[in-house]
Amino acid sequence: MLPWILSSAAKDEYMEARKPTTDIASSPDYEDPDSSPTVPPKADEMPTCLLCVCLSGSVYCEDVSPEMSTVPALPKETAYLYARFNKITKISNRDFEDMVTLRRIDLSVNLIAEIDDGAFSKLPHLEELSLAENRLIKLPTLPTKLVSFNANFNRLRSPGVKANAFKKLTRLAYLYLGNNELKTVPHLPESLQVVHLHNNKISTITDETFCKGNTSYYIRPNMAEVRLDGNPVKLSKYPHSFICLHTLPIGWYN
Helix, strand or coil: CCCCHHHHHHHHHHHHCCCCCCCCCCCCCCCCCCCCCCCCHHHHHHHHHHHCHHHHHHEEEECCCCCCCCCCCCCCCCCCCCCCCCCEECCCCCCHHHHHHHEECCCCCCCCCCCCCCCCCCCCCCCCCEECCCCCCCCCCCCCCCCCEEECCCCCCCHHCCCCCCCCCCCEEEEEEECECCCCCCCCCCCCEEEECCCCCCCCCCCCCCCCCCCCCCCCCCCCEEECCCCCCCCCCCCCCCCCCCCCCCCCCC
16 A cells, blocks of 8 residues: 555544544533522512612602512611602501601502501601501601691591691691591691691581681681581581681582
8 A cells, every 4th residue: 555545544543533432411401409580589678779769868769669568778868758659558666766857758659557656756857748548547646847747548537536636736737638537627736728628527517626716806817728528517507617717618518
């Protein structure tokens, strides 16, 4: 055999020797028994400023996903909290503990049915509080510096709203208690400018509900708007009940 043929044959034999004798086994498709599907964290397990938007003393936690069922831990410097459109069910004393900088809290459109009595009472600078569109049947003690309080569209009943609930709120200007189940009107502080009590179950008032009996010399200068429409009370039976006001109650009445 010619030398170049031998050389070529030897080369082919060498190349064959370098080929693997068996195929490389491919990894089968299977799941690691120790691994589990990733479970998304719950709202109360996430840092507040990752779950919400924190901006210059304001915290925005509106319509949060995953669902928020409790008040989140707030930065100490928080002055304004907006936590509307969530699933919060209860407000406890510890939720706003030591939050002395809070000036406004808006918890509208949640599922709040219970509030610890002291949940808001130790907030010395709180001026605006909205609990509208929840499931409350009674009110907690309110901070004395409130200027605006909104509890429209709840299930408030007269036994759950003490007669003097607002008596010490000497700065309260706006009070919204419409669309509840109240049968009586609580004491209204002199500072009030607007009071809405429409769509309740109020059937009677007295000459001292808004004024001071038959004292014609008494004028209530701050009160600019009263709503009592949607109640069973017949205002025509109480002709002296509004003589101290600049305007009569607005709305449609029987």
